[in-house]
Amino acid sequence: MKLKQIARSATLSATSFAKEHHAFLLAFVVVAAMVSGSAIAGSDSTFATVSTNLDGWMTGSLGKVFSLAALAVGLGIGVIKQSILSVATGVGVALASSIGPGVLTNMFSAAM
Numbered sequence: 001m002k003l004k005q006i007a008r009s010a011t012l013s014a015t016s017f018a019k020e021h022h023a024f025l026l027a028f029v030v031v032a033a034m035v036s037g038s039a040i041a042g043s044d045s046t047f048a049t050v051s052t053n054l055d056g057w058m059t060g061s062l063g064k065v066f067s068l069a070a071l072a073v074g075l076g077i078g079v080i081k082q083s084i085l086s087v088a089t090g091v092g093v094a095l096a097s098s099i100g101p102g103v104l105t106n107m108f109s110a111a112m
Contacts, residue, residue, distance in 0.1 A: 054101075055101050055105055058097065058100075058101040059101050059102065063097060063098060063101065064098070066097050067093075067094040067095075067097045067098040068094070070090050070093040070094045070097060071090050071091060071093075071094040072090070073090055074086050074087050074088075074089050074090010074091060074093065074094075075087055075090060077090070078090070
């Protein structure tokens with residue numbers, strides 16, 4: 001019962017906030033729409049060399065060593081603690097470090 005009251009009060013407070021600050025919310029949406037036209041993914045080349053170096057390291061042999069090390073540490077901690085969660089964490093870090101740079105590169109270089 002108490003959870004329903006909390007949800008109802010949150011809904012009421014959100015609608016009352018929207019009613020009270022209608023002009024502010026409208027101005028915010030207008031400004032966000034005007035500014036969003038200049039937000040283009042990957043158009044800035046200020047840190048291009050750093051980005052290229054890090055991408056090369058993470059997708060090359062350094063990234064493979066990091067992924068294998070994370071997997072080995074996760075497996076080792078999992079054996080010591082007799083817990084599958086440590087192994088899953090090691091696998092997750094290994095996957096994120098091996099697949100992540102390619103995903104991020106494609107996200108920031110996507111053409112709209």
